[in-house]
Amino acid sequence: MTIAKIWVVAEVVDGSPTTASLELVSHARTLAGAVEAVVWGEGASTAGILGEYGATTVHDVGDLGGGLPGAPVAASIAAAVAAGTGPDAVLLPATYDGRDVAGRLSVKLDRPVLTNVVGLAEADGGLASQHAIFGGAEILTTRFTSEGPGIFVVRAKSFPAEASGGAPAAVVAAPAPDTGASNAARIVARHVEERTGPKLDEAEVVVSGGRGLGEKENYVLIEQLAGLLHGAAGASRAIVDAGWVPYSHQVGQTGKTVKPTVYMACGISGATQHMVGMKNSKNIVAINKDQDAPIFQVADLGIVGDVHKIIPKLIEAIQARN
Numbered sequence: 001m002t003i004a005k006i007w008v009v010a011e012v013v014d015g016s017p018t019t020a021s022l023e024l025v026s027h028a029r030t031l032a033g034a035v036e037a038v039v040w041g042e043g044a045s046t047a048g049i050l051g052e053y054g055a056t057t058v059h060d061v062g063d064l065g066g067g068l069p070g071a072p073v074a075a076s077i078a079a080a081v082a083a084g085t086g087p088d089a090v091l092l093p094a095t096y097d098g099r100d101v102a103g104r105l106s107v108k109l110d111r112p113v114l115t116n117v118v119g120l121a122e123a124d125g126g127l128a129s130q131h132a133i134f135g136g137a138e139i140l141t142t143r144f145t146s147e148g149p150g151i152f153v154v155r156a157k158s159f160p161a162e163a164s165g166g167a168p169a170a171v172v173a174a175p176a177p178d179t180g181a182s183n184a185a186r187i188v189a190r191h192v193e194e195r196t197g198p199k200l201d202e203a204e205v206v207v208s209g210g211r212g213l214g215e216k217e218n219y220v221l222i223e224q225l226a227g228l229l230h231g232a233a234g235a236s237r238a239i240v241d242a243g244w245v246p247y248s249h250q251v252g253q254t255g256k257t258v259k260p261t262v263y264m265a266c267g268i269s270g271a272t273q274h275m276v277g278m279k280n281s282k283n284i285v286a287i288n289k290d291q292d293a294p295i296f297q298v299a300d301l302g303i304v305g306d307v308h309k310i311i312p313k314l315i316e317a318i319q320a321r322n
């Protein structure tokens with residue numbers, strides 16, 4: 001392997017690294033001789049699981065004192081690069097904090113950032129990244145041509161999260177140098193959106209509704225069907241923009257990427273911006289009254305019909321079976 005060291009900025013929520021972070025650690029293992037993670041807050045307590053997925057060292061930025069990770073985490077990584085102990089590449093999940101760290105790190109290192117990465121492979125001694133462009137209609141391969149660490153912001157579900165059975169990672173303190181006024185913001189409140197059932201981007205079954213539902217009140221059919229299938233309810237942007245459901249339900253280019261075992265698209269046309277977020281699902285079922293709807297191009301099972309008739313029948317049949 002010609003790439004010596006990759007660092008993954010690993011986010012920890014409720015005491016566990018996020019799936020997106022574990023996906024990056026797993027994939028980095030296939031690319032570099034050493035994979036190390038950068039954590040903060042309670043992150044060091046996850047050295048065991050990060051090790052299991054392939055990280056050998058965890059750089060702990062430490063307690064952020066109620067601040068955001070952007071400035072201190074970027075400063076900590078930049079300090080390691082300046083000291084000559086930094087990585088050849090930094091991988092970050094495409095989340096609010098991941099993007100914040102990437103932007104600040106880019107400024108500190110005077111290096112560009114490659115965003116919206118959906119693939120990453122070794123090429124000519126460096127890394128070549130793939131990007132979905134034009135709403136996912138084209139895949140572009142790109143490389144850094146100048147010397148210095150590459151910064152890659154990677155979309156969730158681009159790689160599988162696979163444990164390798166590694167030993168717990170060694171924890172190394174990596175406090176940030178003084179970040180001055182750039183680190184002045186403090187988190188004063190957190191709002192956790194209420195949810196029943198699995199998280200949208202981790203569910204095995206996702207049932208999504210679109211404008212074909214006709215009106216907001218009909219979204220209850222999607223929630224009911226998702227609940228009966230122990231899945232999560234998703235949505236197209238059209239009905240998020242219309243205010244029928246919150247943004248957290250949105251699947252697609254500007255929403256979540258999902259890869260469930262079963263994805264059901266109900267009354268969704270299949271715009272490229274929607275499909276880029278769900279077309280890699282293992283089995284796709286589409287219900288649409290228009291037999292020429294683009295969603296049928298990616299569907300494994302296409303049902304031409306009215307969602308208002310088909311979904312209640314499906315619900316009835318599942319309830320009868322249960």
Ligand SMILES: Cc1cc2nc3c(=O)[nH]c(=O)nc-3n(C[C@H](O)[C@H](O)[C@H](O)COP(=O)(O)OP(=O)(O)OC[C@H]3O[C@@H](n4cnc5c(N)ncnc54)[C@H](O)[C@@H]3O)c2cc1C
Nearest residue numbers: 210211212236237238252253254255267268269274289307
């Ligand atoms: C920069 C950008 C980013 C975007 N990001 C996203 C994104 O992240 N996610 C996303 O979803 N979209 C996104 N969009 C919007 C996207 O282009 C589409 O406008 C949107 O996906 C359409 O949603 P829809 O399929 O629900 O609605 P429509 O396109 O209006 O489709 C409704 C479908 O329902 C069918 N239908 C109507 N009545 C019934 C019925 N009774 N029974 C069965 N079928 C019926 C119709 O035949 C039609 O196919 C983005 C657009 C842009 C420009």
